[in-house]
Amino acid sequence: MAQPNIGLLTGQQRSNWIRLRTMILLRWVAIVGQLVALTVAQRMYGLQLELGLCYLAVGVSVIGNLIAIFVFPENKRLTERENLLMVLFDLLQLGFLLFLTGGLNNPFALLMLGPVTISAAVLTTRSTVLVAATAIVIVTLLSEYHLPLRTELGYLLRIPDLFVFGNWIALVIAICFIGLYSRRVTSEIHSMSDALAATQMALSREQKLTDLGGVVAAAAHELGTPLATIKLTSAELIEELSDMPELRDDAALIREQADRCRDILRDMGRAGKDDLHLRQAPLMTVVQEAAEPHEHRGKLVEYTHDPDAGDAIDQPAILRQPEIIHGLRNLVQNAVDFARSTVWIEAHWNxxxxxLRIMDDGRGYPPQLLGRIGDPFVRRRKTQTDNQQRPGYEGMGLGLFIAKTLLERSGAELSFANGADPYSSASPEGHHVGAIVEVQWPRSKIDARTGDNALPQGRNEPITS
Structure with missing residues (x-):
């Protein structure tokens, strides 16, 4: 079964989520902070500042905000390019203020990390690299070129050159590290969000298929009335057409087929959408239902169960949940895709x-990715063999992530392993030497006959209208 096709969002698409009003609000906060800092520096500490140029730099930000407020609508979403320009403007404006107020001798030089962090969180990698490079250039220039800070009495305020150099190194490292850290975490969050959206779509799809069975049962019940009318009408026609044998035979055939439909619908229309047989099934029945779409793809799928657990008739009846069916179906699909000839599905219970163990005789999981199996968007370089086995497959790990997420929702724990070293040429073919997935549930989580999940037993009760 193909995975649900969702439009995974790129960084540029996500940058379009940012409203202009949000950036304007952040800039107002920065403007207020800058004005407060200038006022305190001058009035409380008596520092000699180029106030005209300082207020000019702040005024440019104020003018930019006012233009954005009056020219653009309140709900405007910024494009990638517009976001980048706004962040670069704020970075250059802050750099100019630091140039006027002592450069790296000014402790507020730490604020250079702000635009870089914002860029890493909302912009693409290319834009983030550009912003970070610009910040490093500005910091480097500020370490050498800046207007000195002087007190009211004319004393020069500066820290030793060694500390200036230390500040420069610290800022450069912080720009690189925080930018990379923020970018990595944001990308991880976005990837997980996309993967969870795909999982929800897969679950919704499987739920619709499950509900369809109930809808069919309900429809069958509703068809009982028109079929009864057909039967009654055909019986009257048989009596009225006694002197016309050919037409009488046609009416008799209509009655016979109506009786046949009645017999077929008798069992289908008893419980509507609450059919007990749609809500539970024996374990191996659910497993075979999940694997059925992949049984005729040129690979042998074998089903076995623990002989010590009892005969097949003693196997547990489990909840027929969409999460379980779709999750197992994805695991079987992955096994069939990479198996040489055979997939084994073993069931054990107590x-x-x-x-459940799903095993194949393929090459197994790549050892370097074994610890990351089940994470979304895990890519690796494709080999020629991969292209032959799964042409067009991108290998993002989304199918296994969906399976793992859905099965864990049902209470299962999953583990992934290899039956043998995939790089070893000594592994005999035809044995369980490929990938192994073990799915384990506490019986109380999915058992449909005991515990909190117990369902009614026996025949469906007829619906009375």
Whole structure:
């Protein structure tokens, strides 16, 4: 079964989520902070500043905000280019203020990290690199070129050159590290958000398929009345057409087929959408239902169960949940895709746990990715063999992530392993030497006959109208 096709968002698309009003609000906060800092520096500490140029720099930000407020609508979303220009403007404006107020001797030089962090969070990698490079250039220039800070009495305020150099190194490292850290975390959050959206779509799709069975049952119940009318009308026609044998035979055929439809619908229309047989099934029945779409793809799928657990008739009945069916279906699909010839599905159960193992005779999971199996968007370089086995497959790990997420929602724990070293040429073919997935549930989580999940047993009750 193909995975749900969702439009995974790029960084540039996400940057369009930022409203102009948000950036304007942040800039107002920066403007107020800059004015407060200039006022305190002059009035409380008596520092000699180039107030005209300082207020000019702040005034440019004020004018830019006012223009944005009156020219653009309140709900305007910034494009990638517009976001980049606004961040660069704020970075250059802050750099100019620091030039006027002592350069790296000014402790507020730490604020250079702000635009870089914002860029890493909302812009693309290319834009983030450009902003970070610009910040490093500005910091480097400020370490050498700046207007000195002087007190009211004319004393020069500056820290030793060694500390200036230390500040420069610290800022450059912080720009690189915080930018990379913020970018990495943001990308991880976005990837997880996209993957969870795909999982929700997959679950919704499987839920619709499950509900369809109930809809069919309900529809069958509703068809009972028109079929009864057909039967009654055909019976009257048989009596009225006694002197016309050919037409009488046609009416008899209509009645016979109406009786046949009645017999077929008798069992289908008893419980509507609450059909007990749609809500639970024996363990191996659910497993076979999940694997059925992949049984005829040129690979042998074998089903076995623990002989010590009892005969098949003693196997547990489990909840027929969409999460379980779709999750197992994805695991079987992955096994069939990479198996050489055979996939084994083994079931084990006891009074406490239910375990399924899905194994294949393929090459197994890449050892370097084994610890990351189940994470979304795990890419690796494709080999020629991969292209032959799964042409067009991008290998993002989204299918296994969906399976893992859905099955864990049902209470399962998943583990991934290899039956043998995939790089070893000594592994015999035809044995369980490929990938192994073990899915284990506490029996109380999915058992449909005991515990909190117990469902009614027996035949469906007829619907009375």
């Amino acid at each position: 009074d406490d746990i239910i375990t």
